[in-house]
Amino acid sequence: MSRHLDTIPEPWSVDDIRSAIMHKFTDARISIEETEGGQLWQAIKELDDTVWIFKSSAEDLFQIINLFAQKTQDPGFWEPTNRTNAEHFTREVKRKLFYSTTSVMALVEVSRVFHKKHPVAGFTEKLGACFSTPGLHKFLQDLRNYNSHWRIAEANWRIDYDFEKGSSIARFVVTREDLLAWGRWTSDAKAFIESSEKFIDVGATLAEYAKQVKAFYEWHKGVVLVSYAEILKRYFEYKRIHDGLNRRMSWNMILGHLPLGLNPFQYLARYLTPEQIEKIMSFELGSEAQIQALISTLDMERFCDAQLMDKVRKLFQPPLVQ
Numbered sequence: 001m002s003r004h005l006d007t008i009p010e011p012w013s014v015d016d017i018r019s020a021i022m023h024k025f026t027d028a029r030i031s032i033e034e035t036e037g038g039q040l041w042q043a044i045k046e047l048d049d050t051v052w053i054f055k056s057s058a059e060d061l062f063q064i065i066n067l068f069a070q071k072t073q074d075p076g077f078w079e080p081t082n083r084t085n086a087e088h089f090t091r092e093v094k095r096k097l098f099y100s101t102t103s104v105m106a107l108v109e110v111s112r113v114f115h116k117k118h119p120v121a122g123f124t125e126k127l128g129a130c131f132s133t134p135g136l137h138k139f140l141q142d143l144r145n146y147n148s149h150w151r152i153a154e155a156n157w158r159i160d161y162d163f164e165k166g167s168s169i170a171r172f173v174v175t176r177e178d179l180l181a182w183g184r185w186t187s188d189a190k191a192f193i194e195s196s197e198k199f200i201d202v203g204a205t206l207a208e209y210a211k212q213v214k215a216f217y218e219w220h221k222g223v224v225l226v227s228y229a230e231i232l233k234r235y236f237e238y239k240r241i242h243d244g245l246n247r248r249m250s251w252n253m254i255l256g257h258l259p260l261g262l263n264p265f266q267y268l269a270r271y272l273t274p275e276q277i278e279k280i281m282s283f284e285l286g287s288e289a290q291i292q293a294l295i296s297t298l299d300m301e302r303f304c305d306a307q308l309m310d311k312v313r314k315l316f317q318p319p320l321v322q
Contacts, residue, residue, distance in 0.1 A: 005031035011234060014302070017241045032242055037235025040228055043114055044221070050110040051217050054103040058210050061096040065203050068093055069157060069170025090152040093172070100206060101144035104137070107213070111220075120223045130216035135192025136209055142189040143202075146182050150174075158199075173199040244303040251300070255311040264315050272297065286316045 004023040008016050020028035032038055068089045071077055077085070115123055131137055158171045179185075179193045179200065193200065225232070268277050276297050283290035291312055295304050304312070 003027040003031045010035070012238060012241075014241050014245070017238065018245055021242070021245055029242060032235070032238045035235050035238065037228075037231040037233075037238075040118055040231060041235060043118060044224060047110055047114050047217075048221070050103075050107050051213065054100070054107050054213060055210060057096070057100040057103045058206050061093075061100045061206065062203055064089075064092050064096045065172045066170070069159070069172070073159065073170075093152055094147055094150070097147050097202070098144060101140050101147065104140045104209070105144065108137075108141075111217075118224060118228065120220070120227050122223070123220070126216060126219055130219070131212050133192075133208065133212070135188040135190075135195070136205070136212075138186050138188035139192040140206065140209055142185050145184060146179070149182060150178075171204070172202045174202060175199045240299075241302075244300065247298065247300060248303040248305075248308060252308055252311070255308070255315060258315065262315070288313075291316055 003020070005012060005016065005020040005028055008020075012020075017028060017032075020031065033042070071085075071089055076082055156173060158173050160169045160171065176193055176196055176198055180190070185193065268280065272280065279297060280290060280294055283293050291309075295301055295309075295312070
C-alpha cells in the first residue's frame with residue numbers, strides 16, 4: 001500500500017503534510033526523507049562522515065607515531081628484554097596505518113558513487129588539481145597491503161635534532177629499497193616510490209594527502225550545495241513543516257495539562273539554550289513581545305494557531321510566581 005504523501009503530486013503544502021501525519025505519523029516522515037532532496041542530503045552526510053573517518057584515522061596515526069617516537073628514544077626500547085612492549089607499539093602503528101589507508105579506499109568509493117548519482121561541473125578537473133602529486137593516491141592504497149607484510153624495525157625511526165632550537169623531530173620512514181622489494185605495487189605507486197628520495201616519510205606523506213582531501217572536499221561540498229540548492233530547499237521546507245506540525249501537537253498537549261498558576265520560566269532551560277533564554281528575557285516579563293519572541297525562537301510562527309496562542313498567553317499571564 002502506497003503512503004499518503006506519495007499519492008499527492010509535489011510540491012506538498014502544509015495541509016498535505018498535516019493530512020499525511022494524521023493518516024499515518026511514521027509514513028509522512030519516510031515520504032519526506034525519500035524525496036530527491038532527502039536522498040541527496042543523506043548522501044551528503046554519508047560523504048561527510050567518510051571524510052571525517054579518514055581525517056580521524058590519519059590523526060590517530062600521527063598521534064601513535066609521535067608517541068612511538070618518544071618511546072624509541074629510550075635506549076632499551078629495542079632490547080630483547082623489552083620485546084613485548086616494542087611489539088605492542090609496532091602493532092599499534094600498523095593498526096592505525098591500516099585504518100588510515102583503508103579509509104582512503106572507502107572515501108574514494110563513496111565519492112565515486114556520490115558523483116555518479118549527483119554529478120557537478122568541474123569535478124574531474126578539480127580532482128586532478130587538488131590531488132596533484134603523481135602516484136600518491138595509488139601508493140597509499142597499495143600501502144594498505146604492504147603494511148600486512150612489513151615488520152617495523154628500529155631503522156624505521158629517524159630522529160633529526162635542531163641544535164639551535166634545542167628540539168628534535170621524529171619521523172617514521174621506509175626506505176625506497178625496502179618498499180621496492182615488495183613486488184605487488186601498481187605501476188603508479190611504484191613510479192611514486194621510484195621518484196622519491198632514499199626513503200618515504202609515512203607521516204608526512206599521509207599529512208600531504210590529508211591536505212589534498214581537505215581542499216577537494218571543501219570545494220566539492222560547496223559546489224553540490226549550490227548546484228542542488230532548489231532540490232535541497234524543497235526537502236528542508238518539507239522537513240521544517242513536518243517538524244513544526246509535530247511541535248505544535250506536542251506543545252498543545254503539554255500546555256493542555258499544565259496546572260494553573262505554574263511559573264513557565266522554571267522550565268525554559270528544558271527547551272532553550274542559554275543564548276535563547278537571554279533573548280527571551282530581554283523583553284518585558286509576561287509581555288506580548290516576550291511571548292512572540294518565544295514563539296519565534298521555537299520556530300513556531302507558522303504553526304501556532306489561535307487556540308495554541310490562547311494557551312500560551314494564559315500561561316504567561318500574571319502573577320507568574322506563586
